[in-house]
Amino acid sequence: MKKIYFLSLLMLVMGSLSDVSAQSSGESKEGGWFFGLGYNFVDDSGTAGSEPFNFDDNWHYTAYPNRLNIGYKLGSSGFAIQAIGTINTLQEGKKLDGYYPVLSEDKDYWAVDGMISYSLNKFTPRQGWFDPYLQVGMGGSSIADNRVVTFNAGAGANFWIGKSKNWAINLNTMGKWGINKDDKGENHIQHAIGVVFKPGIFKKKKPEPAPVVEKEPEPEPEPVVEATPVVEPTPEPKVDEEAILREQMASDLSEVRRVYYDFDSSTLTSDDQDIVDELVVFMNKYPTAVLDIKSHADSRGAKDYNLQLSQKRSKSIVDYAVTHGIDRSRFQADGFGETQLNNGCSDGVKCTREEHRENRRTDYELIWE
Secondary structure, rough: OOOHHHHHHHHHHHHEEEHHHHHHOOOOOEEEEEEEEEEEEOOOOOOOOOOOOOHHHHEEEOOOEEEEEEEEEEEOEEEEEEEEEEEEEEOOOOOOOOOOOEOOOOOEEEEEEEEEEEEHHHHHHOOOOEEEEEEEEEEEEOOOOHHHHHHEEEEEEEEOOOOOOOOEEEEEEEEEEEOOHHHHHOOOOEEEEEEEOOOHHHHHOOOOOOOOOOOOOOOOOOOOOOOOOOOOOOOOOOOOHHHHHHHHHHHHHHOOOEOOOOOEEEEHHHHHHHHHHHHHHHHOOOOOOOEEEEEEHHHHHHHHHHHHHHHHHHHHHOOOOOOHHOOOHEEEEEEEEEEEOOOOOOOOOOOOOHHHHHOOEEEEEEEEO
């Protein structure tokens, strides 16, 4: 009966994860799947974490990677769900609270857990590479052939690597408490270290549009010259090369995506930086281009504050482009606050988060002499 209860509970947890993942399919591009591989370390010494670094007596581990996880980030909400599978070897001579105070032989350990996490990235002073989070969930563990259902809670952090930030080093710790009355002695701690991978690294980059090559006008046939009167040939029309260049630059600039900021923020996320990278490519392609960076805010908050916030948003884009080799003199940064809303979401009008987001935008405009 205990085994049937355990399997039913485990199927319920995994089914819940599948339902939430399906409901999140319409989330923004900031969400998506992620995968992890690493090592887990089990501390079932009964010390309740009072001896966190007593590796020799309390920590159980293996020489090979023994932790696999798969998860889904729910857009820009900060929430993520994941399923985690771990195996381990409880080693002879080490502490094991409950049935085996000190193990006389090696025992097997495995666990399957479903977790919900919330990212604290928005509360850290430097967003991007450092991504701490809290996590909570439940699962099932087999400790030396004793099957238990556990409530789990803990914390961790991802340290994202490289420009694309699709790889991260992951550190996390969670406590596990037995839910059933007979499982109270099976409380233990599980630590982990590994790598996390977001498949977006293999997304094909949008190819740059091929420059439009204007064909030279075919020369008009020379008119038939009669003996009298003498007819002068019609001059060939001049090609306005500057007008052609302006038209091409405007067309290419319209292909560059716009940045939509998080609420009450002027900080570029990793996805925002990918968008500004497209703007850097445009500026390198057209070294004579000069742009006006125009940022806006939604109607929530004081008008003066929103004006300052939109100016900071334009400045953050210019600062990023300058660090990637574009001369600052080629930019003009302006902020318009909530004076140029894209829709009717003005003060006192009830709007959805998506409608407000449409107003937290940045536009690019070519400046001509």
